Amino acid sequence: MMAEASALPRRLLRTQRQRNIVNGLLFAAPWILGLLLFYVYPIFSSLYYSFCDYSILQAPKWAGIRNYLTLFTNDEKFIKSIYNTLYYAFFALPLGLVWGVSIALLLNMKVKGVSVYRTIYFLPVLVPDVALGILWLWVFNPQLGILNALLWKWFHIVGPGWLSDPAWAKPSVIIISLWGVGQAVVIYLAGLQDVPQELYDAAEVDGANAWQRIRNVTIPMITPVILFNLIIGLIGAFQYFTTAYVITTGDGRPALSLMFYAMYLYQNAFVLYKMGYASAMAWLLFLAAVISSYALFRSSARWVYYGGQ
Template sequence: MAEVTKGTGVQKSIVAKKKKKYSTNSNLHGWLFASPWIIGLVVFFAFPLVASIYFSFTTYSILQPGEFVGLKNYQELFKDDLFWKSIYNTIYFTVLFVPLSIIFGVALAMMLNMKIKGMAIYRTIFFLPTLVPHVALAVLWMWLLNPGFGLVNGMLDMIGIQGPNWLGSEIWSKPSLILMSLWGIGQSVIIYLAGLGDIPEELYEAAEVDGANWWQKTRNVTLPLLTPVIFFNLVMGAIGAFQQFTLPYTMTQGQGTPANSLTFYVMHLYDNAFKFFQMGYASAMAWILFVIVMALTAVIFVTSNRWVHYQGK
């Protein structure tokens, strides 16, 4: 009896060792397969992130190592008039563009969700502008909004309205940019369409039985159940708006004209880093932008409990 028990114990020990060895080999293989991604994350993200924190306290440039100056870069930023102008331009764009993109995006998605013949073609048409590179998009809209021979002012002249100097006016330059950006919201429309497709048809049928009209169904069924998707697009839209760069930089050749009305925060950061080689100053700007975006995202997340509704809750 004792020999049988002893033999069973030896077998269990052998099995446990094999399992441990197999588990160790599996973990090793997993780390080996993930190592390219981990190395890339450390080299191209984690290290530059940590280095930028240090550089923000120095006078580092690409050509010279610089020296430690403490909070001097941050103090100079708050005395920089163009810094405040770029923040104003960026906030102006964000406050107007993000809500408008949500309103138009939801409206377009609801229209494209209708069951009519040829809807796939219409969806493709509205999505196509997102495939156009931003540089080509800027060139196209510079022609459309040209005050002399642009198509927009030409159409306004046909109905007796004198069009403004869109991109040459300090007042109309940012609304023009918002108009261009709204032209490319096809990607968010696709996300809204996916959210609309996830709403159960039974809820609409129940609303019809209760005598609800189109607006009542939209207000009490569609919009509440679409709020998780709206929440996602709100966060991503706000982050993207604060990083606006390609369109204004291309249209103004990096000058931000007229009167710096199109000088956005990331443009000013880019100029300091790669035009004036003030990497320490630009790193300080980058971390201020990080704090602003994180604070805005945190506010959106905290307030989401009041207006975001998930199915089953």
């Protein structure tokens, strides 16, 4: 009896299993093909190009590690672009984290009109990147812009040249990035709303004050979301392009203070047609992204708390 009863479904299961394999592959076929065409093949060809002289007009010519050597030994613009990009990531990420979490914490206090506030902080995210660059050029305009006008009116400070001053250009684009913190705020806020109320109640019963509750309950509970935003932010910072391109019309001025890595890569590839050289830069970027994401993941074992889920 038993054997017969189980034999029938098992036979069905076998054909079901085969059907599943066929269906699974068929449904996934566009993406499997897409991965091969738009990811696997290009990744390996750009690795190959990175060891070649390649101007797209002529076939790639093998050059060994010359591109990499030139980058590190004989290209000040390249070093400058790394410095600028790391500078941007080093300040924009932690500031964005503290700023974003603070706004999310304020919004999570169940104050009246949360949705109005949330909309206000989210609106900057909606401004298309090109419009964003133009808008901030005008806000930061040293002579006629609103920022220096308000600095003078409110504090009697003569504002700096902002985007036109090499010393202030990078802080300026970091300010622009903080204006766009709304996307992260929405994610933090969703994380905060998932923190169970019992934890707060328990902490309160134990006599924890507001700061202690934030420090010991809220922050640990949203560390997974913080990790997510940090990784997304890091990879985004490495690829920072459009706003700076629009502001500087692609040349990274003043004095290369806004020449970011992705902009220099673009310049090499699509203005100078040094495809091999640009591919070497792309691969270095790839390695940097992999290593730093991996390091963040590894470090997360020490500071990310997964007990909540």
